[in-house]
Amino acid sequence: MMVKEVAELAGISVRTLHHYDEIGLLHPSRTTEAGYRVYTDEDLAKLQQILFFRELGFPLKEIREIVSRPDFNRMEAMELHHKLLLEKRSRLERMIETLEKTMKHEKGEIDMSNREKFAGFDFSTNPYEQEARKRWGDQAVDASKAKLGSLSGDEQKQLKEGMNAIYRKLADLRHTSPASDEAQEAIGEWYKFLNRMGSYSLEAFKGLGQMYVDDERFTRNIDRFGEGLAAFMRDAMSEYADRRK
Structure with missing residues (x-):
């Protein structure tokens, strides 16, 4: 099957398939002399597993590591x-x-x-940390917590003030396009700020933006700076990550 046919079959974009190829997640088994990608049934089976992992919240980097292991069992x-x-x-x-x-x-x-x-609710553990650990692994989260724990009271206060300053700047821009130069420059500051506390890949950064909208507690806290800010940050973070992949 050609790439457009596979995209329509799987309900994803051609751009997504190209990206999977570029990062080494899913290479088509054959490429024609004209440069067209050709996918076999084996490729489709692998794509199905990739999409199952995506549905369960696994980042692309981790999926690639899993399916590339010599001992991977379908x-x-x-x-x-x-x-x-x-x-x-x-x-x-x-x-x-x-x-x-x-x-x-x-x-x-x-x-x-x-x-x-309240049947069905269970917040006995920190849901933010659980989600972060599932998406990005223990090492990044532990490093971030250790970094924050090592700061003095004044340093933590300065960090919070810096974070709030970025939120306010983004709130002022939330009625503009998330893809605008100003929005991308401001969200770039947010990306750099987060990486002062931990180590966030572009994929993790994009996933975090989605969580700002999916989890109402994130949305509520962020939208204190301006209604609709969480959704604006999600779109800006997604644009920022996609431009740099």
């Missing part, structure tokens, strides 16, 4: 995908059931206890 990977997706479905079903009951309670159709209202 069936074992599929069994893992199956297990993790079932767990994800179970969590979503519990949340949906709680939401449906809450809606009936609000309409006066049923009585709902306070305990029932």
